[in-house]
Amino acid sequence: MPASRRRATLATVAASAGVSVATVSKVLNGRSDVAPATRSLVQSLLEQHDYVALPQRRGETAVLDTIEVEFDTDLNAYSTEIVQGAVEAGAELDVAIVVSIRTNADRTGTWARDLAATGRRALIAVTSELTTGQLAALSRAQLPLVVIDPLNLPQTEVTSVGSTxxxxxxxxxxxxxxxxxxxxxxxxxxxxxxxxxxxxxxxxxxxxxxxxxxxxxxxxxxxxxxxxxxxxxxxxxxxxxxxxxxxxxxxxxxxxxxxxxxxxxxxxxxxxxxxxxxxxxxxxxxxxxxxxxxxPLREMGGVAVRTALRLAAGERVDSHHVELATELVVRGSTAPASPTAPGHA
CATH class of the missing domain: 3.40.50.2300 (Response regulator)
Structure with missing residues (x-):
């Protein structure tokens, strides 16, 4: 779909105004901590891009954008850290984060199309092994994909986030x-x-x-x-x-x-x-x-959300694969080798 026919996102308006997505969000929410000139520019661009927020449910705050974070196994300590990072980034950017658990057997022919139809702006798949057919389905549905810690080696056209x-x-x-x-x-x-x-x-x-x-x-x-x-x-x-x-x-x-x-x-x-x-x-x-x-699992979740928003806005990313630095943390489970230890002589 041509960029001009896509529904404008916060990232689209932010890029046009040269400000952060958070600033655009503040203008939409009527926050006072935005300079008058910046507020006027953002409001003008919101009208120019025909920005429309997703419908507001009764008794709820309007949801501006929704990103799905998908796992193919039950949540554990690892995945909880990623979700925490994604949720924190979503709160900062006024983006709703939806978490789902879906195996390859659940990714039927209408899976990608259904995600797009329910208003998802992008998909973040965590430690998943997506098939060529599933990648093609996401492309047809024009649903941007970011993979965290991919199980299979990432293809050049697949954007991924990992660590060193x-x-x-x-x-x-x-x-x-x-x-x-x-x-x-x-x-x-x-x-x-x-x-x-x-x-x-x-x-x-x-x-x-x-x-x-x-x-x-x-x-x-x-x-x-x-x-x-x-x-x-x-x-x-x-x-x-x-x-x-x-x-x-x-x-x-x-x-x-x-x-x-x-x-x-x-x-x-x-x-x-x-x-x-x-x-x-x-x-x-x-x-x-x-x-x-x-x-840095929380940071990886946040980077994935911000990258997904850029892709949803039709922007280019600097690299299809981003690696965040790891760090050794020494605690009590390691000590000098003991040649007299039981069973290790």
Whole structure:
């Protein structure tokens, strides 16, 4: 559809006025903290673009724009952080955020068209693996898409938001190597997930640079779930040369490893060091609290919302893939390697 026939959005008016979306929102809501000249310009452009807010429901504030944030699995600590960031950005920009859980089986032929028909301005898909057909359906429905932590490698025409997963995996492994560990295992998520591959590559790069061997049995990929950490940890502890440290691909996996270690009578960090990934709330609730790689999940949610609004306004984005910086957070689940630890001699 030509840009001139699209319903104007706050982002459209903001771009024309050279102001932020928040400023346009303030003018619409009658806020007093806008300079008179700016208010006059914005009001003029609202009329020029024939801006129309979505209908107001009785007893509710008018909804100006709606973005759908879609997950393909139940919400957990990771997804809650992303939702929080998206909601905070939506509140700042006067955008409604709708959260849904939808598997590939639910994405039927009318899925994209139904989203557009219900007033969605854009779709944010989190850790989803969208098929070529589904991408085409979104394109036909003229519904912009932003993917957060895509499970499959993003295509050039798909806009995505992630973090520096390789650098995070590198930092996590280097931290364990610096503590004297050499038998370090990696327990990650799906083998085909782009974020998992990057974290694994960071781990392998650090191990190779240190001259530390990586036996095939030390690399295991399952899912980003707690129970996978329990099962994967138990399998690693059964090895003749069990690892003295484990880098887990997410905090849930790391907590599962922590439980597997407890069941075997292994002390963390005295007998086993564990590093997670994400730095969700559960990382701070572990016993001991997890050393982990902080992924700026709330910021990723906010960036996705702002990017989705730009795409909905027909604007170009500077890059089809944006990576936010990760940071190692050291807590109580890692310590220097102990050659006399039970089961690790």
């Amino acid at each position: 997963n390789f650098a995070g995996g590198l930092a996590a492994t280097q931290h364990l190597l610096g503590l004297g560990h050499r038998r370090i295992a990696y327990l990650g998520g799906p083998a085909t997930a782009a974020c998992n591959q990057a974290r694994l590559h960071g781990y392998r790069a650090a191990m190779e640079a240190a001259g530390a061997p990586v036996p095939p049995s030390y690399v295991r990929t399952r899912h980003f779930h707690y129970q996978d950490g329990v099962a994967g940890g138990a399998a690693l502890f059964d090895l003749i040369e069990a690892p003295t440290a484990i880098f887990a691909g997410c905090d849930e996996i790391a907590l599962g490893v922590l439980e597997a270690a407890r069941a075997r009578g292994l002390r963390v960090p005295e007998d086993l060091s564990i590093v997670g990934f994400d730095d969700t709330q559960i990382a701070r609730m572990g016993s001991p609290p997890l050393t982990t790689v902080r992924q």
